[in-house]
Amino acid sequence: MSQSPLPPTPPTQPTSRSAAAHRAARQHGQHESQFKLLSQRRFAPFFWTQFLGAMNDNVFKIGFTSLVTFQAARFSGVDPKTAAFMISAIFILPFVLLSATSGQIADKYDKAMLTRFVKSFEIVVMPIGGAGFLLHSAPLLYLCTFLMGVHSTVFGPVKYSYLPQHLSREELVGGNGMVEMGTFVAILVGTIVGGAGAGFVEHGALVLACACVAIALAGRVVSSFVPVTAAPQPDLRINWNPVSETWRNLKLARENRTVFLSLLGISWLWFVGATFLSSFFSFAKDVLSANPDVVTVLLGTFSVGIGLGSLLCEKLSKRRIEIGLVPLGSIGMSVFAIDLFFASHALPAAGHLLSVGEFLVRAAHWRVLADLFLLAMFGGFYSVPLYALIQSRSQPSHRARIIAANNILNSLFMIVSALMAVGLTSAGFSIPAIFLVTALLNIVVATYIYSLVPEFLLRFIAWVLVHTFYRIRLVHAERIPEEGAAVLVCNHVSFVDAVVIMAESPRPIRFVMDHQIFKTWFAGWVFRHAKAIPIAPAHQNPQVLARAYERCAQALADGELVCIFPEGKLTRTGDMNQFRHGVTEIIARTPAPVIPMALRGLWGSVFSRADDARWPRPVQKGVMSRLTLAVGEPIEPALATPELLQRIVTDLRGARK
Template identity: 55%
Template structure:
């Protein structure tokens, strides 16, 4: 996240400027975020207290012939997400058309009414009434979903979006944890369990409505929108709207797959605890504790690991971890001896169970790393007037994927597969799906490589990142020190960058493949290949006409001694050609510092020859490098000598 822009910034009359804060927890002291956070926290806790208490009740306490215990979690989960499929399109329209705060308060009023009915169902131990309330609470969450993610971009600055999204995801899963633990414990209270659950659900609904009254008013983004009440045609329209932005749409698919993945595990925990781990209700609650804490920890880590920008490079890292620990969970849980049902203390006394819990914790931590950047990317890159409808499209896809998840898991159970085997299949499928998505959207893989290099190979510090435009075309001008300069620039910008690069670098193993994947523009000297030379400029101008970032290393080649070489005139030619097409891109100077002499730069040997990528530890491990970014250069100074002077000043800044 970088400097403000009209599409990302909150309107000036709704959210005042706020000083830069140390971390995302500072948002909990601000009215623009805290009441909203606690409102969604109470709602998520209530959803899960209710659902899990009901699931435990039909798994361990009631004998309902038409709802066998092994299928209870799947049926309840599918019924809860059905309204997302039916009503998300209408919900997205209402959220774009109406004041966000008005929508939130209406949803909280609805929650109170549903919990009154649920309280009656618990008191009578009526499974049919409670199944109806599951559907209604799914409707409650369907209405709240678009508000949840459309509200934040209107009240948070761009550099706060990853942290705010991480806080909400952490809060959601902490609420899931507390709600499900409370639901499992309260429903098991002898004699008073059902009544206590009913009172707790109604109390949480009242608390959520009270806190919602403190949420500041946030204006509608598209008040003139005409509501289409036909859910079928509007659902199709929302999906087409989301499909209009390829990166956003495929991110929606990635998030939906994460919910498919998570639904398999969450729906099976009660049965997994009972049939595989031979534990009681408390053991089922412990699995949910471990899973939810892991998600929360991963969500909070995102802001630290992403340097307070939308870093989708964390997504492949998350996908790898999800698969690795899903497979290890299968290995850890197969072959556990059949023993009488254990309580929590007996369960924890066995070392084999600690490996199961470690797998669950790490699997869910990586799921947090996977999901938060995707959610933040969707919020940041969706058009503000259509943001809620894009999020509604996401909820529709989530519902479809979760329903398919429930059906497939049920089919596998019916075919004789064990729960650990289902976990194994899910982990392998996750690896296949993740690889497919990353090949479809190379930006994820490119960001992963750039994040890894800048975070692992080096200690990379960026100064002046706010000067990189958050939207619109711009030309980035930087010194050329090493073979991975482009990779480091990718890490510094939350937006994709197209590079003009010497054609010879495409012959370098691995790096050449990486730069081709990044759609870098090869350029050859005019004397060597005049056709390729001119074609590079035409492609560069097209990048700017499309509103994207273009980076160029105007020295024309890697420095041979670490000093800044004279600049060539390619930048001037690109800007003039762009201006002839009505595009006036700002030129942003940059300087990479302390990179000379590192593994990826050239170094002179004793025989006088220069080599690169030799002696990998000659600078030690995790050496410090930096990028200094300056303000846009005045148009009159967009010429080689003046640009050289700007970059020189940044080198010593």
Template identity: 60%
Template sequence: MSETAVAGAAPVAAQSGHPNQFALLRQRRFGPFFWTQFSGAANDNLFKFAFTVMVTYQLQVSWMPPAMAGLVIGALFILPFLLFSATSGQLTDKFDKTVMIRLVKNLEIGIMALAAFGFWAANVPVLLACTFLMGVHSTLFGPVKFALLPQVLDERELTGGNGMVEMGTFVAILLGNVAGGLLVAIPETGRRDVAVACLLLALAGRAVAQFIPSAPATDPGLKINWNPVSETWRNLKLAHGNAVVFRSLLGISWMWFFGAVFLSQFPSFAKEVLHGSEQVASLLLVVFSIGIGIGSLLCEMLSRRHVEIGLVPLGAIGMSVFAIDLYFASRGLPPSVELTLAQFLAAPAHWRAMADLALLSLFAGLCSVPMYALIQLRSQPTHRARIIAANNILNALFMIASSLIAGALLAAGFSIPQIFLLVGIANALVAGYIFMLVPEYFLRFVAWVMSHLMYRFRLRGDDHIPVAGAAVLVCNHVSFVDAVLLMGASPRPIRFVMDHQIFKVPVLGWLFRLAKAIPIAPRSEDPAAYEAAFEAAAQVLREGDLLAIFPEGSITRDGQLQEFKGGIMKILALQPAPVVPMALTNLWGSFFSRIEEGGAMVRPFRRGLFNRVGLNVGEPVPAPQVEPAALQARVAQLLAA
């Protein structure tokens, strides 16, 4: 099955190669959608921030004190996510996504027309109603946004596409907040200028949406359940059915919890801890947004344009390290009068705090993008939007919980730096718990570290590794970490058939048990284990997963390719599947390989660090054409390539 068929993308998706994620902006299947969502995010935040500033500084509203304005506006905006996400997920699965986007953008024009009147008349109840309606607008758009991407992008583009959307969203939030604050502060004409800007952004978004190609419904026969409570529960149960997807939903929701704590505390942190002015609070938002954007864009490069969830533990580690260091960086700052932006930047101690903030947000971008891409890739296409709707519900609940918990900690006497410290420690504990529940995250992280840091890993022909469906991967056996390197090369989990003796090797044995590798013993030594291994291998293929074997049967002792055994034929007799030949190159003589004058793993710097090794992948061979000698010859050709 082709990548295009798997991802549900239009045929052009698989055929249109591009040098990097930025090139997607020039393609009609992505560019108009990107600018549509960009304009919507910018409009949301321009409207909300201008409204908040207006009721905080310019109007006297007896029934809504300035200190409560931000909380009320934020709560009204989030409320629709709890009420209507389940319904919006169903609508997105049932109808053409492009039609949904255009209807949502039409709704935005109407809301902004009403908001224009509210700003012109300084009518707070009307603007509060518009806040709720813009929350409805965002609730309807959320499932469309993330369900559309896997329908128009193939697997190799999905990480880059999500990185662009994540980056674009935070840049739009930043620009919307800055524009809203600047426009509403203009004497005499500020409210009118905000009204015009909101309406123009809505019209621009609708105009761009007209160029988005059709994205057909994935479940047109779906019967809508209009009860939000029962449908929300059904969506959560649906998501829970796939452990990896559901734990990823929890991971993303925790990311929103983590981010909401920092974003909500920026004004107080800038004023009370850093002793800075309003411009310093804005600078913190700029630094945070830039960090998220850079981290999101780095994902494609660091993942070799695959959905690489090995980046998630890396991101989680960085988030905790720099959140904790932010506590130490801000703990001992001397009290002072309110600092201007220039005075704040002139103090070296403040640069450490900004660096911590930039790096923790960068690692948050590294953490979130692969999880979004994984959910899109692993969710059943007919239910994808409803899974994403469940994600939005969980996000809203976690954000509300973050506000309540942060408020309770502040009321209990905790300082803002102490809250950052607690969140950093909690992040490490939550991440560790999720990685224990879903070992695939940790395994992919180990594979990523091995293939990026210990070795300089060069991959050729990886497009021959199927992104869906059963297949047998066969490879030469050079070292004790061959399986780890294959994990790093594959966009999907792999089950390995491995010599039972390797499970006795410290650390590696634990790692392969965690990966659910299938131990095999010689028939003469343990006939029952021998037969059980073949049955387990066939079951992996029946379930549509990837199986990897090393047909030589043992690690080479002289660096030469050994004779392929006939076990591959027994597996294919039990369950036919395509066979993908592979060859690991330049690995012989490294720390984890055996050498003629001694064993493996005895001289750590035998060849130094960052050795260049490679993996060459050949075209799949149909099961009826597989024969051990021919496979061995094909792997030999790949070794010489």
């Protein structure tokens, strides 16, 4: 597996003209495709540099693994059953030893210069691997594996801290999706080239040696076009002690709990991915009774799946950092990994190693390929939002060191993955059984992480509910601030108003909710974990009312968004009730801009109090019926009277209820 490790302040703003043009287009409601980045110098040379690096990793590793698995007699002292896991472990060892130092270097020096340095280093390393292929020398090949790990260790912090310096926040999801897609397409191409090269019995070693050196040279040429990327902390004093600096980086990452748990989530993905990808050669030979060419089909299916999932993230998230996709990804990964276990037990016996053609004509094998494809696609849903979240919520001055902490954790998880696989194999577990164990562990780990950070699960619930029933049109959603305090006010049409707003907001919101809602088991659980603020009328519970105003004041002082429904109750007619003075009380304690909003299209649905309320029906109030969330211009707190706010919200809503 190509280790290209896979980030409370916003990222540094990109300074390129293309990024500025993107922001101007966004203000006019236009959005460029993520593929447009490939035509821009701020992204394209970097993209192709990392693409060629990931491809070369896999040409080398797949060629090496294929040779020792299917031509073990040529390599003395190598166990073909565990060789793939050993290669993976040796490749990631430098991440444990050197990631802390690499993170400091990436924060101290120009990333374009570092990119060219690592590509020059790759040109020096690859002839060692070429000699190992030509001499059938396992020690030389293991040495080259380690040095390529060093190459990826240095490049890792550069790779993911580069993007926020050249892309705007709205481009981060698309940019990360492109990088993830490119990485796994590179894995696919590298797998094909490495597998095909190893398949030449007479000249395979020479083909692999030449391919690795040629790709390294091409990567160095492309890297020369990467634009200057200023060091965020050029005066940083590098601590060369890897142990103390590793500990310091991990402590730095833990300062933001959501970021740290996101790092753990990404590292867990590498645990799962390493287990599957390192098992493919043995899976093909011992379970599928297939030849090395079928391994290319398996890896290709996996790579296309995760590439497609990564690209779809931008569309599914509407160009936002949508962490609700993360639980969706983890659920899909477990479901299809479990099905892969059962699919692997329903395979017809074969008396010889199947060719690609023979493998594909058997219907049972298509279920295996479908499981691999869907497992990988949901892996893309899982990984891209986590990377974008880490990049956006890390301090720009030490973002590369946060990425380095990620690499350290990735490495530890992948080493544990390799040790687990070797241990389970030694204990007699089959490859499908290892897949099942990994799927079950994924359920346990995902449940644990989401219990610690309910924000992931809440966004998932909101995303699923809203996108199951409605198509939502956003009008000037960019007016919801991405940072800083603000009070959102909205008309109150239905029981799911808060869920709709939560699903479409770029950041968490503290909703002010009727205290009675917290007494119901499901809504109470959701809004307690969303840190909603209970409120009550003064005549019912003046203590709750006073605490609500205090908590709103504190939330705004902490730079959070607070949303209140000034009507104080759901409409029973579809028309707005009179706005109350709660919003005035809130901004009197902590002045903050007030953002008026209006929901259209929810009146008459089963979630409203309309007399003819009904379950959603197509076109009308039905499945995928249309809603609109319109956002008005911010209003200065001194001008935000209930009367003015009601007039603006009424205009935003228009005639449609």
